[in-house]
Amino acid sequence: MVVESDVVETIKLKPDAGLVKSLGTHHTFESAMADLVDNCLDAEATRISIRLLTQDDRLVQVEVVDNGKGMDAEAADKAMTLGHQRAYGDNDLGHFGMGLKAASFSHSDVLTVWSSKNGAISVGRRIRRTDFSRDFSCERLSREAAAAAQIKRAMQVNLQWGTTIVWSALRSTYRGANVDEARTWMTQTELKVRSHLGVTFHRLITRKLLEIDIVVDELGYADDAIGTPVKAIDPFCYANSGRPGYPKTIVATAGRQEVALQCHIWPGKTDIPGFRIKGKSGDKFQGFYIYRNDRLLQVGGWSEVANESVQRQLGRVVIDDALAIGTFLTMNPEKAGLRFEPRFRDALGSAKAADGTTFDQFLADVEDTYKTANKRVMRRHPVIAPTRGFAPAVRKQIEAELGLNKSEALDIRWTRLAEGQFFDIDFGNRTLLLNQRYRYLFAPSGGSLNDAPVTKALMFLLTHHIFEGTNLGPKDKDNIALWRAILGAAVEAEEEMRGE
Structure with a gap:
């Protein structure tokens, strides 16, 4: 046991700059984008433009431009300081003083910040990851360059005040030689960012408090x-709850x-x-949805208080209580999920709604709702497998709903x-044949192998x-003749209505 008389000296230990190398290691590209958006919102931005810029179909630069209140020279220096924690307000999304640096260095080696504040001189700062990890050095950029960035920002978000964050020397980009693969990588990256931001900030976007756009060029x-x-x-x-009496509020007390x-x-x-979120099926998103200042911090997951199962895929739980974060729940620096503290897990065991419903009863109701909704599926018979010409998503859904006879x-x-046919x-x-003459009506942007998915799905059904x-019987032939007559008339009417 140490007593006060054992203390002979107090020394101050400075952080080793080498910790920079581990910054943001848990950030995905899209979660890093969300962290930058948090900074923009804390600066009172209402419009943010995310610009994914390419050369030869490869991502080479990322820009996040906002119309917030901007920074002067002192604020810019503090923003580039690792771990600097300003006086956060109750509504601020920042928390650790690490977000800008951790998000940026998770995917790039050079971070540049341009900012303009009303009544202050425009400023520019640049951090190179190799230098920063050696001695925390930061470059101050010229007033002329900062002023040019201010003019450019005015064209991008219609306001000269605000901040522009630039990532260059990217580590996250496609590096192969296959052009098709590079384009696919860019498309998928944009979709991931778009869907992640769409769900993370859905409350603010819906209430028209925030506009985010994405440029890929x-x-x-x-x-x-x-x-x-x-x-x-x-x-x-x-539109309607899956079970009468829900949603209902269960209160946990500690x-x-x-x-x-x-x-x-x-x-x-x-x-x-x-x-369905981020292009993934809904069963992946059962569990807790935790908000802080209308920003979604956790998208599903039972956080070890319940087990994931197919039967629980319809269950989702909202926690929207800022006071719970830091006491019952612990947020990680990436703001991508929270840890449920033991006292909160214990409190869930005795949590109840006003009508006496417990958390365990809620889980049982979720399972029963799923089982009831899926009873009729057992009476469906497997169908012939749709293959060439059908969009993958259509094939997947047909298999999920009906089952396939893959022979x-x-x-x-x-x-x-x-x-007319x-x-x-x-x-x-x-093979089901469709008339090429009418293809433009259902795939107006140009044909591809898997085009016109709605039309093809309807024809399959x-x-x-x-x-x-095993053969075409009399009833089959009569149905084919009937469908030809009606659909032939319909497609000619469609063409006429469009003035073709």
Whole structure:
């Protein structure tokens, strides 16, 4: 045991700059973007432009431009200081003083910040990761360069005040030689960023307190590009609850502190954006949704207080209590999920709603709702497998809903048919033929192998049982004639209505 008389001296230990190398190691590209957006919001920005700039189809630079209040020279120096914790307000999203640096160095080696504040001289700062990890050095950039960045910002977000964050010398980019792979990487990266920001900031976007747009363009031409807005993805956007009496609020109590858990049950057999998030099926997003100042910190997951299962995929729980963070819940620097402290887990065991519903009963209700909604699925019979010509997402959903008889396969393709004939049946080759003449009506932006997914899905549902027999019977032939007549008239009417 150490007593006070044992202390002979107090020394101050400075952090080793080498810790920079470990900054942001848990950040994905999209979570790093969200962290930068947090900084913009703390600066009172209402519009943010994210610019993913390419050369030869490879991502080479990232810019995040906002119309916030900006920084003067002193504030810019503090923003570039590792671990500097300003006086955070109750509504601020910043927390650790690490976000800008950790997010940036997770995916780039050079961070540049340009900022302009009303009544102050525009400033520029640059940190090179190698230098920063050696001695925390930061470069101050010229007033002339900062003024030029201010003019550029005014064109991008219609306001000269604000901040521009630039990543260069990127480590996260496609580095192979395959151009198609590079373009696919860029497309997928944009979609990940778009969906992550859409769900993370969905409350602010829906209430029109925040506009985010994304530009993907060549580095030399992006100044004149117009961004595409990020749309809100609400993980609680169902029209009707999956179970009467829900959502309901269950209250967990520990000592004098209470935390409200708003428990939701989605309707069964749902597959819409909001239930499906980030391109992944809804069963991946059961669990807790934790908000802080309308920013979503955790997107699903039971955080070790319950087990994930297929039967619980309809259950989602909202915790929207800033006071719970730091006491019952601990946030990590990346703001990507929280740790549930033992006292909160214990409190859940005795948590109840006003009607006496416990957390365990909520989980049981979730499972029962899922089982009830899926009883009828057992009566469905497997169908012929849609293959060539059907979009992968359509094939996947048909398999999920109906099941496939994979010993048989059905193709669909466009070909030349007589005018006025929309489709034909090639029974011997198990192929559904659509008339090339009318392709432009259903794929106006140009044909591809998996185009017109709605039209093809409807045709599959109409005709799949025709191909599942061993031969065309009299009833099959009569149905084919009927469908040809009606669909032929319909497609000609469609063409006429469009004035073609």
